[in-house]
Amino acid sequence: MNFSSKLLQHAVEEFGRLPGIGNKTALRLVLHLLKQSDQEVGRFTQAIDQLKEKIQYCQECYNISDEPTCEICRSIKRDKSTICVVEDTRDVMAIENTNQYQGVYHVLGGLISPMDGIGPSDLKIEGLLERMRKGEVKEVILALSATMEGDTTIFYLYRKLREFDVEVSTIARGIAFGGELEYVDEITLGRSILTRVPYERNVG
Amino acid sequence: MNFSSKLLQHAVEEFGRLPGIGNKTALRLVLHLLKQSDQEVGRFTQAIDQLKEKIQYCQECYNISDEPTCEICRSIKRDKSTICVVEDTRDVMAIENTNQYQGVYHVLGGLISPMDGIGPSDLKIEGLLERMRKGEVKEVILALSATMEGDTTIFYLYRKLREFDVEVSTIARGIAFGGELEYVDEITLGRSILTRVPYERNVG
Numbered sequence A, B: 001m002n003f004s005s006k007l008l009q010h011a012v013e014e015f016g017r018l019p020g021i022g023n024k025t026a027l028r029l030v031l032h033l034l035k036q037s038d039q040e041v042g043r044f045t046q047a048i049d050q051l052k053e054k055i056q057y058c059q060e061c062y063n064i065s066d067e068p069t070c071e072i073c074r075s076i077k078r079d080k081s082t083i084c085v086v087e088d089t090r091d092v093m094a095i096e097n098t099n100q101y102q103g104v105y106h107v108l109g110g111l112i113s114p115m116d117g118i119g120p121s122d123l124k125i126e127g128l129l130e131r132m133r134k135g136e137v138k139e140v141i142l143a144l145s146a147t148m149e150g151d152t153t154i155f156y157l158y159r160k161l162r163e164f165d166v167e168v169s170t171i172a173r174g175i176a177f178g179g180e181l182e183y184v185d186e187i188t189l190g191r192s193i194l195t196r197v198p199y200e201r202n203v204g
Helices: A006-016 A023-035 A038-054 A089-098 A125-133 A148-161 A186-194 A199-203 B006-016 B023-035 B038-054 B089-098 B125-133 B148-161 B186-194 B199-203
Strands: A079-086 A103-107 A139-142 A167-170 B079-086 B103-107 B139-142 B167-170
Touching: A006 A023, A006 B038, A023 B038, A023 B089, A038 B006, A038 B023, A038 B038, A079 A089, A079 A125, A089 A103, A089 B023, A103 A125, A125 A148, A139 A148, A148 A167, B006 B023, B079 B089, B079 B125, B089 B103, B103 B125, B125 B148, B139 B148, B148 B167
Parallel strands: A079 A103, A079 A139, A139 A167, B079 B103, B079 B139, B139 B167
Antiparallel strands: none
């Protein structure tokens, strides 16, 4: 692109570094910000600076939090004997939205991915094992993506968690509710036949 | 969305104000920034703050510039007797990329759009007429979008420019190069038959 201004070019390049934002979108966003008032742009950049500066991670579950321990870990209504292991805070939000889960979480902060140079030591796995050692946990639910990285991480965690007296489960995989059979991919369909469940369980 | 942190929520809301960025995308971008180093995030917000603070508009053509007069207006290679009127700096970049235009520009900063409350006085039209009054301009090319707002602005400008001794033209409309006839919309196809040009002109 032929920029008429180095400042403009620099801002567009910075926006273009964000995932999924190409050069044209970056330019559109920057020109949008240029049209806004100084206050509005200041509010935008301050929100990011403040987040980066003041953000904390719950010392119990490593979820993003404004306080040393997050709201879920502090709540007396939550079942501390069940831990749901997730990749990041988005997954916590998604599960909370279902209103189906009353336990607590553990946020790994990523998945094992040798291709991206992410090994077990880059994730909050030691913190999870530390929670196991306290002996209060009865079940660990591994709610990770159904991808190669997710499966690798599940396998690694399963081997580590076997040492403790806890039940380890993974969330159910199969055909999504509302999904039409003919559009389901072969692997999911094949596996969902192999892992079929008695009718009574699905109704319950 | 159920945010575990007010700081996070605030940053996501600010990102979500940008055009074309929904809540989920905003969250993805903010979590990406959170994973980056302090320096990288600082560089991002500083680039925006600096742009907003130091940006200038060329006093001749109103294009975004780092100096009082932009590079194109300063260049002795450009033909100052031809002015191409465009909506914003993106159009200047697009036309410059074609390498087909040797004249100078005039950036309106928008299009007349009563629906959005944008009238002629919100655009840099007075600056354009000022340039006309100097008497050096021979041709004005109106290179505006083929939308209702573009057409409204073209009509308004045409009436204003008639008072001066200049040729006023609009960029050609028709079927795009490589466009297949059966996929062209009816209005474009119908108009392109009405405004057909002699074969020799299209070859040249």
